[in-house]
Amino acid sequence: MIQAWLNWRNGLVIMATAIVIAVIFYSQYLSHKLEADERKKVDAWVEAQKAILTSNDGTTLALAAKISLENTDIPIIETNERDSITGNYLNLDSTRAAQSANYLPNMVARFRKLHPPIVVVLKEQPLQANKYYYGRSFLQQQLRYYPIVFLLIIALFTTLAFLFMKTSYQSTQNQLWAGMAKETAHQLGTPVSSLQGWVAVLKEDENSLPFALEIEKDVNRLQLVTDRFGKIGSTPQLEQKDITEQIGNMLDYMKKRAGNHVVFSYSHPSHPVFATVSAPLFDWVIENLLKNALDAMEGKGFIELKLQEQGQKIWIDVTDTGKGIPQQNLNKIFQPGFTTRKRGWGLGLTLTRRIIEQYHKGLVFVKWSEPGKGTTFRIILDNPAIAETKKPT
Incomplete structure (x- = not known):
């Protein structure tokens, strides 16, 4: 101790x-x-x-x-x-x-x-x-105020030093995780390319074709993961996408892997909602949040996704009925390496924040959480449709 x-x-x-x-x-x-x-x-x-x-x-x-x-x-x-x-x-x-x-x-x-x-x-x-x-006397007045001035100087110096150390630490941290992500993408690249070649060979045999098609799905998935890791640390290409469709596709993908004891709900406007995003990285964010929700519920519960337009912003809420996040962990969950699971690196939410806040200039945070009841994560993005209407003509 x-x-x-x-x-x-x-x-x-x-x-x-x-x-x-x-x-x-x-x-x-x-x-x-x-x-x-x-x-x-x-x-x-x-x-x-x-x-x-x-x-x-x-x-x-x-x-x-x-x-x-x-x-x-x-x-x-x-x-x-x-x-x-x-x-x-x-x-x-x-x-x-x-x-x-x-x-x-x-x-x-x-x-x-x-x-x-x-x-x-x-x-x-x-x-x-x-x-x-x-x-x-004037000298005595100065002497009496000297401790206060001294404390203010110390406080200012300490604050500046703390901010410098924090910025330096975050910069080093970002470089480290970006380097690890790029190295992971590099290491995955060779075996994935080899697997793609073997899949092409298997497709030539009619008897192996059904197996080859299933293997190809997993290889394509590995290629997607490799591309995602490769984009970390570099400036992604952003383009306007209908995120209503993007979220729906990712939700369909997760439904097939969630089991029959998880109920999904997805509410969104009837019209397309466009946002300026990197599609592969945005899909990764939604996938990370859905995986966290599934892990928190341990294979049983209710997950709700809600997409809404709020003026110049787009809100995306992901709510689960899992075990919730203790109050003492709310400030830690986005830190690299923090995880409450026995397995995992604790990088999912760290990369989620990096993708949303650094690459997409948005926000991601815990809107609500209560132990034993569940958690809601909220993503906030700019609404390009509103921004375009406000431009001067």
């Missing part, structure tokens, strides 16, 4: 989390340290103001004036003992103070929440005193 959890991805996450936490704590430490230093500066400035108000010594006044002028970044507002603003303030926007009567009172209220005021008593009886409210 521990060994499975301790991998390089989790290690990177732990390291990144530790760095972020360290940066946050260190920036908070610096902020508190700077805040203490600024408090000392404000105390010195207030003492200088007190000296200016009460001292008659020239040297003291000169030193106090120098200390007062050295504060160029910490905002300070002076009020009397009743918190009425005297008009003496430092490092604030004088233009806004002149134009808005609420600017200085609002700043006093804000500073009061940050720090308690520094009080200078000028006279005991009756009480006369000045209060000095102060805020944060």
